[in-house]
Amino acid sequence: MKKSIIITALAFAAIVFTTNQATAQNATAQRTSATTQVNINLSDVISIDPGSVADGSTVEFNYNTAADYNSTQTKKVPKSLIVTSTKSFDVNVKANGANFEKGSDFIPVDVLTIKPVTGGTTTMTGTPSNVVLSTSDQKLISGADLGSSLVLDLEYVIPQAKSSSSDILGKPAGTYTQKVTYTATAL
Structure with a gap:
């Protein structure tokens, strides 16, 4: 059992x-x-993209005739800045020195005005401001909306009032240079 x-x-x-x-x-x-769990890891980014014309380019103003000294010269530079930012941002500009220089000779940087261009290839929003160049950071664009590959065209202007003044007249012939720095800053 x-x-x-x-x-x-x-x-x-x-x-x-x-x-x-x-x-x-x-x-x-x-x-x-x-x-499956999928993660998307984000970091804040603000970048002036390598395709920006302002990155390493040269803007030339030529004064060869009396008419050149007696007129406003404007150089439009499409796609000057291309910015990608994950937040709203400002664009500032400043000269790296107080003068355009040629050896010991100089022209003050305030002969140059930099203007944001609306329309054209510009896709950057915000409030544009014309800037008379100085060594202080000045807002060129305030409160631009976030975005990817946002384009800003710029105009570089030397007004007739400056080109026909002692700021430029009477200076020795030659090429006067100064670097201009643009900075994009997240808000």
């Missing part, structure tokens, strides 16, 4: 074990979906 109880218990255990295995195999075989 003891032997039949043990055989019955073993048979019962075998049935339960086989049923559990079959159920587990059926549950695995019937699974038709899986779940």
Whole structure:
């Protein structure tokens, strides 16, 4: 009798074990979906893109005739700045020195006005301001909307009032140079 109880218990255990295995195999075989977590990791970015013309270019003003000295000269530079920013931003401009220089001779940087151009290839928003160049950071664009590859065209202007003044007249002939720095700053 003891032997039949043990055989019955073993048979019962075998049935339960086989049923559990079959159920587990059926549950695995019937699974038709899986779940994966996807993360998007963001960092704040503000960048003047490498395609910006202002990055390493030169703007030339030539005074070769009396008419040149007696007129306003304007140089329009499309795609001067291309900015990508994850937040609203300002664009500032400043001269890296107080004068355009040629050896010991100089022309003050305030002969030059830099103007944001609306229309054309410009896609940058915000409030534009014309800037008379100085060594202080000045807002060229205030409160530009965030975006990717936002374009700003610029005009460089030397007004007739400056080109026909002692700021430029009477200076020795030659090329006077100064660097201009643009900075995009997130708000």
